[in-house]
Amino acid sequence: EPEVTQTPSHQVTQMGQEVILRCVPISNHLYFYWYRQILGQKVEFLVSFYNNEISEKSEIFDDQFSVERPDGSNFTLKIRSTKLEDSAMYFCASSEAPEGGYTFGSGTRLTVV
Amino acid sequence: EDQVTQSPEALRLQEGESSSLNCSYTVSGLRGLFWYRQDPGKGPEFLFTLYSAGEEKEKERLKATLTKKESFLHITAPKPEDSATYLCAVQARRAGSYQLTFGKGTKLSVIP
Numbered sequence: 004e005p006e007v008t009q010t011p012s013h014q015v016t017q018m019g020q021e022v023i024l025r026c027v028p029i030s031n032h033l034y035f036y037w038y039r040q041i042l043g044q045k046v047e048f049l050v051s052f053y054n055n056e057i058s059e060k061s062e063i064f065d066d067q068f069s070v071e072r073p074d075g076s077n078f079t080l081k082i083r084s085t086k087l088e089d090s091a092m093y094f095c096a097s098s099e100a101p102e103g104g105y106t107f108g109s110g111t112r113l114t115v116v
Numbered sequence: 117e118d119q120v121t122q123s124p125e126a127l128r129l130q131e132g133e134s135s136s137l138n139c140s141y142t143v144s145g146l147r148g149l150f151w152y153r154q155d156p157g158k159g160p161e162f163l164f165t166l167y168s169a170g171e172e173k174e175k176e177r178l179k180a181t182l183t184k185k186e187s188f189l190h191i192t193a194p195k196p197e198d199s200a201t202y203l204c205a206v207q208a209r210r211a212g213s214y215q216l217t218f219g220k221g222t223k224l225s226v227i228p
Contacts, residue, residue: 007159034214046160046203048215059213094159101214102207104150107159 005029007108009095015114016085024080024111026095035078036096036105037070039063046094051101052078085115118143118208120219128225129194137189137222139204147209149187150216151180154201163202194226 008027016022028035037049050060052070069081078097082089092112096105119142129135141149148167152160164173166182173180177198179190189202201223205216 036215038216045220046205046216046218048217051214059215061215096159102148104152104162104165105216106162107152109159110157112157 005106007095007097007106009093009108009111011111012109013112013114015116018087018115019084022082022085022113024082024093024095024113026078026080026108027076028078028095028097029106030076032097032099032106034058034098034101035070035072036098037080038094038096038107039091040094040110041091049080049093053101082113085113087115089113090115118206118217120204120206120217122202122204122219122222124222125220126223126225128227129191131195131226131228132193134190134192134194136191137202137224139187139189139219140185141187141204141206143206143208143217145209147207147214149182150205150207151178151187151189152203152205154203154221160203191224194224196226196228199224199226 010025035052040046048061050064051058067083071079092110094107094110096107098105121140123138148165151163154160164180169184171182177192181188201221203221205218
């Protein structure tokens with residue numbers, strides 16, 4: 004069964020450093036998403052991406068965040084200057100259409116120290 | 117603002133003991149309601165999408181139903197491998213918006 008692949012599975016970074024989280028969506032999917040889950044809290048929407056541009060973003064997705072599809076297979080989330088409160092599981096997801104269920108990856112656990 | 121409330125927060129069942137999980141939602145027009153399963157340290161795994169009141173979907177021991185205000189996930193004769201956190205999410209019918217709003221989940225433990 005096709006999978007969404009995320010790397011790394013765990014990243015530890017110092018406060019103020021830049022991090023890039025990487026995702027390989029399912030190959031025939033056109034819509035890509037990032038969500039995050041702070042420990043013990045709800046899964047929260049960050050951003051959706053279609054046709055090489057952001058189609059929707061939440062209030063969480065401020066100027067410290069950016070997304071990119073640098074080539075035909077990868078989808079990345081960059082956090083420019085990490086804060087302690089950015090520590091969370093970050094999930095990438097993809098879908099064939101914006102309605103209907105997404106396929107999520109296994110996540111990247113980001114720990115900011 | 118879209119809201120999703122799931123109950124109970126945690127549920128312990130004996131193997132074979134059927135039960136239901138509840139998802140209450142408030143949304144300005146529902147495009148779809150989603151059920152996901154999440155194992156510890158993993159991403160949500162898609163189970164069902166429901167689009168309109170009265171709709172039902174089934175998969176093995178799981179059956180999801182939808183009304184205008186809530187959804188139920190019925191688990192019939194659960195097995196230990198059904199232990200997981202079950203997440204409910206809604207997608208509102210708003211132009212250009214397809215984000216999912218999740219509840220906090222119900223953590224299900226099935227005891228052999």
